[in-house]
Amino acid sequence: VPVPRSVASVSMSVVEHVREMASAGLHSNVRLLSGLLLTMSGNNPELFSPSQKYQLLVYHADSLFHDKEYRNAVSKYTMALQQKKALSKTSKVRPSTGNTASTPQSQCLPSEIEVKYKMAECYTMLKQDKDAIAILDGIPSRQRTPKINMMLANLYKKAGQERSSVTSYKEVLRQCPLALDAILGLLSLSVKGAEVASMTINIIQSIPNLDWLSVWIKAYAFVHTGDNTRAINTICSLEKKSLLRDNVDLLGSLADLYFRAGDNKNSILKFEQAQMLDPYLIKGMDVYGYLLAREGRLEDVENLGCRLFNISDQHAEPWVVSGCHSFYSKRYSRALYLGAKAIQLNSNSVQALLLKGAALRNMGRVQEAIIHFREAIRLAPCRLDCYEGLIECYLASNSIREAMVMANNVYKTLGANAQTLTLLATVCLEDPVTQEKAKTLLDKALTQRPDYIKAVVKKAELLSREQKYEDGIALLRNALANQSDCVLHRILGDFLVAVNEYQEAMDQYSIALSLDPNDQKSLEGMQKMEKEESPTDATQEEDVDDMEGSGEEGDLEGSDSEAAQWADQEQWFGMQ
Numbered sequence: 001v002p003v004p005r006s007v008a009s010v011s012m013s014v015v016e017h018v019r020e021m022a023s024a025g026l027h028s029n030v031r032l033l034s035g036l037l038l039t040m041s042g043n044n045p046e047l048f049s050p051s052q053k054y055q056l057l058v059y060h061a062d063s064l065f066h067d068k069e070y071r072n073a074v075s076k077y078t079m080a081l082q083q084k085k086a087l088s089k090t091s092k093v094r095p096s097t098g099n100t101a102s103t104p105q106s107q108c109l110p111s112e113i114e115v116k117y118k119m120a121e122c123y124t125m126l127k128q129d130k131d132a133i134a135i136l137d138g139i140p141s142r143q144r145t146p147k148i149n150m151m152l153a154n155l156y157k158k159a160g161q162e163r164s165s166v167t168s169y170k171e172v173l174r175q176c177p178l179a180l181d182a183i184l185g186l187l188s189l190s191v192k193g194a195e196v197a198s199m200t201i202n203i204i205q206s207i208p209n210l211d212w213l214s215v216w217i218k219a220y221a222f223v224h225t226g227d228n229t230r231a232i233n234t235i236c237s238l239e240k241k242s243l244l245r246d247n248v249d250l251l252g253s254l255a256d257l258y259f260r261a262g263d264n265k266n267s268i269l270k271f272e273q274a275q276m277l278d279p280y281l282i283k284g285m286d287v288y289g290y291l292l293a294r295e296g297r298l299e300d301v302e303n304l305g306c307r308l309f310n311i312s313d314q315h316a317e318p319w320v321v322s323g324c325h326s327f328y329s330k331r332y333s334r335a336l337y338l339g340a341k342a343i344q345l346n347s348n349s350v351q352a353l354l355l356k357g358a359a360l361r362n363m364g365r366v367q368e369a370i371i372h373f374r375e376a377i378r379l380a381p382c383r384l385d386c387y388e389g390l391i392e393c394y395l396a397s398n399s400i401r402e403a404m405v406m407a408n409n410v411y412k413t414l415g416a417n418a419q420t421l422t423l424l425a426t427v428c429l430e431d432p433v434t435q436e437k438a439k440t441l442l443d444k445a446l447t448q449r450p451d452y453i454k455a456v457v458k459k460a461e462l463l464s465r466e467q468k469y470e471d472g473i474a475l476l477r478n479a480l481a482n483q484s485d486c487v488l489h490r491i492l493g494d495f496l497v498a499v500n501e502y503q504e505a506m507d508q509y510s511i512a513l514s515l516d517p518n519d520q521k522s523l524e525g526m527q528k529m530e531k532e533e534s535p536t537d538a539t540q541e542e543d544v545d546d547m548e549g550s551g552e553e554g555d556l557e558g559s560d561s562e563a564a565q566w567a568d569q570e571q572w573f574g575m576q
Contacts, residue, residue: 014033014037015037015048015052015055015056017033018030018033018034018037018055018056018059019055019059019108021033022059022062022063027062027063027066027067028063028067030059030060030062030063031060031063031064031067034056034059034060034063035060037056038053038056038057038060041053041056050083050086050087050090051087051109053083054080054083054084054087054109054110055108055109055110057076057077057079057080057083058076058077058080058110058115059110060076061073061076061077061080061115061118062118064076065118065121065122068125070122070123070125070126071122071126073118073119073122074119074122074123074126077115077118077119077122078119080110080115081112081115081116084112084115113139113143113144113145113148116135116136116138116139117136117145117147117148117151119132119135120132120133120135120136120148120151121151123135124151124155127347129155129158129159130159132151132155133152133155133156133159136148136151136152136155137152141171144171145175146171146172146175146176146179149168149169149171149172149175150168150169150172150179150181150182152164152165152168153165153166153168153169153172153182153185154185156168157185157188157189158348162189165185165189166186166189166191169182169185169186169189170186170199173186173196173199173200174199177199177200177202177203178200178203178213180216183196183200183217183220184220184224187217187220187221187223187224188224190224192221193217193218193220193221193222196217196221197214197217197218200213200214200217201214209243212238212241212243212244215234215237215238216238218234219231219234219235219238219253220253222234223253223257223382224382225382226381226382226413226414226415228257228260228261229261231257232254232257232258232261235250235253235254235257236254238250239251239254246273246277248274248277248278248281251270251271251273251274251277252270252271252274252281252283252284254270255267255268255269255270255271255274255284255287255288256284256287258270259287259291260382260383260384261419262384262418262419262449262452262453262454264291264294264295265483267287267288267291268288268291268292268295271284271285271287271288271291275288280311282308282311282312282315282317282318283317284317285304285308285317285318285321286316286317286320286321286324286342286349286351286352287351288304288321289301289304289305289317289320289321289324289325290320290321290324290351290355292304292324293324293325293327293328294328295486295515295516296328296486296515296516296517296518296519298325298328298329298518301321301324301325301328302322302325304321305318305321305322305325308321309322314345315345315346316342316343316345316346316349316351316352317342317349317351319338319339319341319342319345319352320338320339320342320349320351320352320355322338323335323338323339323342323352323355323356323359324355326338327355327358327359327362328518329518332359332362332363333359333363335355335356335358335359336356336359336360336363338355339352339353339355339356339359340356342355342356343356348379350376350379350380350383350386353372353373353375353376353379354372354373354376354385354386354389356372357369357370357372357373357376357389357393358389360372361389361392361393361396366393366396366397367397369389369393370390370393370394373386373387373389373390373393374390376389377390381413382414384410384414384419384420384423387406387407387410387423388423390406391403391406391407391423391426391427394406395427395430400427400430400431403427403430404427404428404431407423407424407426407427408424410423410424411423411424416444417448418445418446418448418449418452418455419445419452419454421441421442421444421445421448421455422441422442422445422452422454422455422458424441425437425438425439425441425442425445425455425458426438426454426458428441429458429461429462435462435465438458438462439459439462442455442458442459442462443459446459450478450479451479451482451483453479453483453485453487453488456475456476456479456488457487457488457491459475460472460475460476460491460495463475464494464495464498467498469495469498469499470499472491472495473492473495473496473499476488476491476492476495477492480492484511484515485515486512486513486515486516486519486522487512487519489508489509489511489512489515489522490508490509490512490519490521490522490525492508493505493506493507493508493509493512493522493525494525496508497525497529502529505525505529506526506529509522509523509525509526509529510526513526
C-alpha cells in the first residue's frame, strides 16, 4: 500500500529534526525521539524509507555512545550498517558519480566509514581490541581517514603487530605531517629518527618558526633508545629557546628523564615547575607522587592525591598516587586495590603495574608480582625500575641465577652506566663467590657518578660486611657533601655507632628522621643508643613496653582486619 505523500513529507521532516538536534548536541533529546520513531517504524515498516531508517539508527546509536552505553551502541550501529547494506542493494539511494547528481537525501546520510569508526571506539572502551581492529581493517586503505589510521596504529602496537603499526603511523604522517603523537609512535617502534625527520622535512622548510621540530624529533629518538643523557641535553637546548621556554610537555619529559637517570632531585624540581605552570596537570604526576613517597613526604603525597582526584578520577594517576601513599604507609592490601583500579582505567600505566607488583611482592605473592613486572618491562623496555622490581622478586624467592641473567641482560641492553652497574652489583652481593666482582662494579659506578645514592648504599653495605667502618664513613660524608638523603644519614649513623662516635651518630639519626619521620630503622637506631646510654631507663622502658604490648597487638589486628576488608573489595571488583 503506497504511503500517502503527506505522511512521507511529515516523516521526512521528523528525521530532519532529529538530524538537526544531533548536530546541535542535544543527545538526550535525540535518544528519546529516535527511540520512539524506531518503534513506530517497527510497527509500520513503510512509514520511513530505508535511508531514513538508517539515519535514525545512526543518530540513536550516537546518543547511546554519548551516554557511554557502548554495547547497546554497537548493537544499533550494526543494525544501521545492515540497513545501509540493504539500502545499497535496493539502490534507492545511489552514491553520486560524475554523471548523476546526488540527491539531498544521499548528501545528508551519515558516513558509513564514520559509523565503523564509532563502532571501533565502542569496542576499545569495552576492551575488545580484536573486534576494533577487525571493523577498521574492513575499511579499504584508500578510504581510511587520518583518525582511522591513528586508531589502527595504536591498536596494532598494543597487539604487538609492529610492522602493521609502523605502516599505519606512516600513513597518518603522509596525510598530516605535523601529527607529533604519530611521530612518537614511530620512534617507540624503533624507527630511526633520521627516517622520521625525513617525513617532515618539507613542512619544516615551508612554514616559518618550525625549525625546532627536527631537534624535537632528535630528542625523542634519544628517549626511545634509552640514551637519557643525550635526551636530557637535547630537550634542555629546546627548553632554553625563548619560544619554547616553560612548555609543560617538555618539562614533564625532562622530569621523567631525570627520574629514569636516577636523578630524583632534578626530577622533582622539574615536576614542580610543570605543576606550577599547569595546576591541572595529570600526566607524569604518578611518578612525581612515587618520588615524594620515597622521600617520606607522605603528607605531600596525600595532598597531591586529593588534588588529582578533584581534577579527574577517570585517569590512573590519582589512584597510583594514593596507592603510593598506602604502600609507603605499609598498607599493602590497600595499595594493591588502588593499583588494580589504576590498571583497570589504563592497562598501559607502567607506574600502576609497578605499584601493584611491589604490593604483591611485599604481601608474599611473588609469582603474581613477577607477572606485573614483566608486563611493565614489555611496555617500558628502557625503564630500569621495571627490571629492578623483577630482580627483587627473583632475589626474594632465592632465584639468584634468574636474577643474574636478567641483570646481565639489562647491563648489555641499556649499556654500562652507574645504574646498570649498581643493579648488577646488587645481584653479585647476594652470592659469596661474586663479592669481589660486586666491589669492582660499584667502584666503576661511583667513578661515573659519585653522588648516585643506590651505588653509595650498596658500597656501604659491602664495607660494613668487611667491617671497614672508617672507609664507609668517608664514602658517606663525601656523598652527603652535596645532597641530603634519609638513608645515607641513617647508614652514616650506624657506621658512627660502630666506631663509638655516639653523639654524632645521634645527630645523623635525627637528621634522617627529620627527612623521613616514618623511617623505622633510624628510629630503632636512636632508641638502641638511648638504651645503651641509660641501662636503668632501658629497664623501665621494657616494663612500659610490656604494659603497652596489648595495645600494639590491637593496632596490628586492626591492620589485618583492614587488609581483609581491602582483600574483600578486590574480590568484589574482580581485581585479584
